Amino acid sequence: MNQQFPSKHDFTPSRRQFLQLGGAAAMACAASKASSAEEPLSPAKKSVGKTLALGVASYTFRAFDLDKTLTLTKRAGLKNICLKSMHLPLNSKPEELAALAAKVANAGMTLYGAGVIDMSKEAQVTQAFEYGKAAGLRVLVVSPAAAMLPLIEQHVKNYDISVAIHNHGPGDRRFPTPQSVYEKIAPLDHRIGLCIDIGHTVRAGVDLVNAVHKCHDRLLDVHLKDVTEATAKGRCIQLGRGVIDIPGLIRALVDIGYQGIASYEYEVDEKDPLPGLCECVGYTKGVLATL
Numbered sequence: 001m002n003q004q005f006p007s008k009h010d011f012t013p014s015r016r017q018f019l020q021l022g023g024a025a026a027m028a029c030a031a032s033k034a035s036s037a038e039e040p041l042s043p044a045k046k047s048v049g050k051t052l053a054l055g056v057a058s059y060t061f062r063a064f065d066l067d068k069t070l071t072l073t074k075r076a077g078l079k080n081i082c083l084k085s086m087h088l089p090l091n092s093k094p095e096e097l098a099a100l101a102a103k104v105a106n107a108g109m110t111l112y113g114a115g116v117i118d119m120s121k122e123a124q125v126t127q128a129f130e131y132g133k134a135a136g137l138r139v140l141v142v143s144p145a146a147a148m149l150p151l152i153e154q155h156v157k158n159y160d161i162s163v164a165i166h167n168h169g170p171g172d173r174r175f176p177t178p179q180s181v182y183e184k185i186a187p188l189d190h191r192i193g194l195c196i197d198i199g200h201t202v203r204a205g206v207d208l209v210n211a212v213h214k215c216h217d218r219l220l221d222v223h224l225k226d227v228t229e230a231t232a233k234g235r236c237i238q239l240g241r242g243v244i245d246i247p248g249l250i251r252a253l254v255d256i257g258y259q260g261i262a263s264y265e266y267e268v269d270e271k272d273p274l275p276g277l278c279e280c281v282g283y284t285k286g287v288l289a290t291l
Contacts, residue, residue, distance in 0.1 A: 115141025
């Protein structure tokens with residue numbers, strides 16, 4: 001797999017070594033599922049490898065309110081967050097959205113985006129951009145109808161808010177793969193790009209590393225996860241435990257000079273996602289330390 005973009009190294013460290021290189025703090029976080037303390041764990045030593053801006057898609061914490069979501073995100077050692085509608089309601093008034101954005105900032109975190117947001121109708125497109133403006137968002141992660149793209153482009157120019165179209169894999173009649181997004185947005189404003197969901201991409205049978213390279217100039221957001229198999233039946237699992245070539249993906253993101261956020265969307269363990277999320281963070285840092 002991914003023979004077109006070979007590794008820079010002949011030696012590929014084991015999953016155990018990736019986790020060790022990720023630092024003891026991330027692993028301690030994963031083991032703290034029953035901890036009563038809400039203080040953030042001590043940060044791991046700074047990696048000597050390449051860097052990648054990491055964050056979380058708040059769907060990971062869909063069973064919790066915003067306050068708890070911010071606490072858990074900080075405990076995982078993450079600063080950037082993309083809020084789902086249960087944490088940043090779409091129907092909120094502008095002053096309510098501003099207050100929620102201020103809460104995130106006061107917690108020492110960066111609210112960079114929101115989504116995934118449905119854009120099937122004109123009213124939904126306009127609502128989403130007003131929502132993004134009120135919350136001070138840089139990017140809207142969306143699932144649009146193709147017919148809405150001209151209106152979306154107009155709003156992107158008027159509001160100066162980027163739009164990252166999310167691919168949802170097998171069963172998505174709109175945009176199942178990164179390439180299906182890329183083909184539609186190629187002639188549009190470059191602030192309209194992709195949010196590559198790596199799990200759905202692999203479930204659709206797509207070469208993930210190749211897709212990152214081919215779509216690099218329009219890649220605005222990434223949803224990180226692993227899956228149990230590269231078919232429509234694949235289920236979310238901790239990074240490094242599934243079939244996705246996570247080291248290959250991270251090398252590709254570093255090689256293309258990716259400037260966006262790579263956000264974990266950990267969809268399992270809804271009532272207790274922190275240990276699994278921390279394992280994902282530790283594994284990613286281990287991979288980065290080897291580059």
